[in-house]
Amino acid sequence: MSAIHRIPLLVLLCLVSQWSYAEIKHGLRDSQQRHMIPRGFVVNTNDHVGPIDFNPEDFFRMARLGANTQVIRLELGQLSEFEGAQFNPDYLRRLQRTVRLGREAGLYTVFKMTVYGVKQFRWQDLYLNNNHQQETYINAWKRIWEAFKDNQAVLGYDLVNEPRKLEMDISYDALTSDYLIPLYEKIIDASLPYSEDKLFLIQTIFMNKGEAINKNQYAEIKQRIDRSNLVFAPHIYQNDVDYIAPTMQRFDKESDLLNAPILIGEWGFPTFLTTDKSVAEQLNYMDFYIRTAEIFDQMGVGSIKAWFLGNRTYQNFLPGGESTWAIFSDRQAIGTVERKYITDIIARPYPQLVAGSIQNFRFDFATRQFELNLIPDNSKGASRLFVAADRHYPDGFSVHIGDDLVLTKQPIQSGLKVHYSSINTNPADFVWDDAKQQLVILAWPHSDKPLQVRITPGIYQDPDPLVTPEG
Missing domain, CATH: 3.20.20.80 (Glycosidases)
Structure with missing residues (x-):
């Protein structure tokens, strides 16, 4: 484990509506400068x-x-x-x-x-x-x-x-x-x-x-x-x-x-x-x-x-x-x-450690939907999201990584199933750790550009199984 260092940043608290986000401008960083x-x-x-x-x-x-x-x-x-x-x-x-x-x-x-x-x-x-x-x-x-x-x-x-x-x-x-x-x-x-x-x-x-x-x-x-x-x-x-x-x-x-x-x-x-x-x-x-x-x-x-x-x-x-x-x-x-x-x-689900910068995140207790917005930086190493599947997603969950990747975890599955992956992704970079209830990301699909991660309850179903997002 690496030493954690403080970075002096400003937090703006936004409480305008239930779905408002405050950009996270302060926090702890480890020796690899991952946001914790x-x-x-x-x-x-x-x-x-x-x-x-x-x-x-x-x-x-x-x-x-x-x-x-x-x-x-x-x-x-x-x-x-x-x-x-x-x-x-x-x-x-x-x-x-x-x-x-x-x-x-x-x-x-x-x-x-x-x-x-x-x-x-x-x-x-x-x-x-x-x-x-x-x-x-x-x-x-x-x-x-x-x-x-x-x-x-x-x-x-x-x-x-x-x-x-x-x-x-x-x-x-x-x-x-x-x-x-x-x-x-x-x-x-x-x-x-x-x-x-x-x-x-x-x-x-x-x-x-x-x-x-x-x-x-x-x-x-x-x-x-x-x-x-x-x-x-x-x-x-x-x-x-x-x-x-x-x-x-x-x-x-x-x-x-x-x-x-x-x-x-x-x-x-x-x-x-x-x-x-x-x-x-x-x-x-x-x-x-x-x-x-x-x-x-x-x-x-x-x-x-x-x-x-x-x-x-x-x-x-x-x-x-x-x-x-x-x-x-x-x-x-x-x-x-x-x-x-x-x-x-x-x-509740949250980003434990992110290679890059967390912009905002939220878990909605009513809908059980988790959303994370970040700017990834793959040079910093791996990331970890705590999901708590055993208590919040007993019906399984689906992970949406921007427009690049859709993964699902069924309750009786030991790992993740790929529903869709774009050409620039490696689904093997996304690993489910059942013992710690964590989604481990070895590398994001890209660096430096804003990325949204969503976790939703249940198993993702293609709107039309004959039509892929590319066609």
């Missing part, structure tokens, strides 16, 4: 009960759900010498195993630092650097940077997860400009001797309970961070359809200010225990999940869903009762019973 849309899951190493270690099969299940990226949630308590904490070498070995298993399944890794496991952690002590807490925090990161500095499967680091204000008597703007941004710059500077090509994911202040902007509990960032390789990684836990677009438009403006692409670091309002037993509640969840997913795709942003986990524990902090972010309903850490009202939306 990161999508995947937060992977927990511990929950309230104890450690969690996934099996190789679990990572392939992530891939079959469309993941090409995992975000591993680090516990500061096992990586640092904060009061009450102690570095645990076995924890680092577990992380190395998790990265390796992800890589073997085709997943990149991002590390996210949380303050879990540190008793009596106080955010103001970190901001004010009381007792040299910033150096202690950075030393925890150094263990990760040293261990993974040469690992090309590791994209980068989410430096401070959901930084808080809590009891501090300061405005969110002042806290951000006077303390959070200098902390980010200090952490990034400390990382450079280890890895100059890794990405640095940044978040804004997680606002106090009862405070929010458009019902989203994250403060704005109004000042640039004077460092390179930044990715803006806000979270959105929005269950009000009317506020999803305004929140994403706000993130888009902050992304422009930072000159950093957006990767939604976490998303998806938690589900209640009652929702598993109520069709009405599930339909409601599907409504705002689908709308969120559509806006993500219109903007061309990557997104990481919380959590790839069963729920042996529930939380009880919302008025609706017991809830969880787990996408499996099993009462165990490693779940297998999908909450399909969530997973069918997560696992």
